[in-house]
Amino acid sequence: MDDDHAAAWRRIGAADSGVSLAAAARACAADLAVDSLGLSLVAAGELRIMGYATDEHARLLEDAQLTAGEGPCTDAYVQRTLVEEADLHQAFERWPAFTHAAAGQRMRSVTALPLATGHLCIGALDLYRAAPGLLTARHKSRAKAYARILALLAFDEHPHLLTAEHRTTQPGPQGFPPSVHLAAGVLAETEQLPPDDALARMRAHAFRHGRSLHQTADHILAHHTLD
Incomplete structure (x- = not known):
């Protein structure tokens, strides 16, 4: 040592x-x-x-x-x-x-x-x-x-x-909290979007409005919409 x-x-x-x-x-x-x-x-x-x-x-x-x-x-x-x-x-x-x-x-x-x-x-x-x-x-x-x-x-x-199963590291954000994955699934279903597009929309919305991804995810889970 x-x-x-x-x-x-x-x-x-x-x-x-x-x-x-x-x-x-x-x-x-x-x-x-x-x-x-x-x-x-x-x-x-x-x-x-x-x-x-x-x-x-x-x-x-x-x-x-x-x-x-x-x-x-x-x-x-x-x-x-x-x-x-x-x-x-x-x-x-x-x-x-x-x-x-x-x-x-x-x-x-x-x-x-x-x-x-x-x-x-x-x-x-x-x-x-x-x-x-x-x-x-x-x-x-x-x-x-x-x-x-x-x-x-x-x-x-x-x-x-x-x-956890090893995967090759990709550029960009590394991982998302469980609530964000769940909210992305809800948004993808509601808006008929691919999951990756739903995540991208959530990140853009959070950044634009000065909110955290956690807050954005909680809103989607409660209201099934970004707005």
């Missing part, structure tokens, strides 16, 4: 709440001095769940990436590598929709890392900061250690991630 890995485990083990995915995420955010942390888990590229968010800022930014189908979370998951942006005010061409959402949450920089162990990648870790700038080399090394630990704890709390 390298020094960063051991140090990360010590920080997690010191938590009064015991060792858990949430405790490890909180320890990571505190150790790296980031303002918000979001953790998204993806099973087989089809089902996505929120692993953890330190606050409402992180939750909204994770959902914004799902709605837009772009952002550091998606890039880190698809490319299986660390992704970073020192100043989101200068990253419009890279992530036009995500940078708009980040500005709304007053976040200026981000570092994202894949949650992977062995050949399996099950999601991504997003580290958000209100000030521009990059993590130091030391903090990046520590962040990678936390990402490995968080992947293991995610498997422990969500064992279905281990049994």
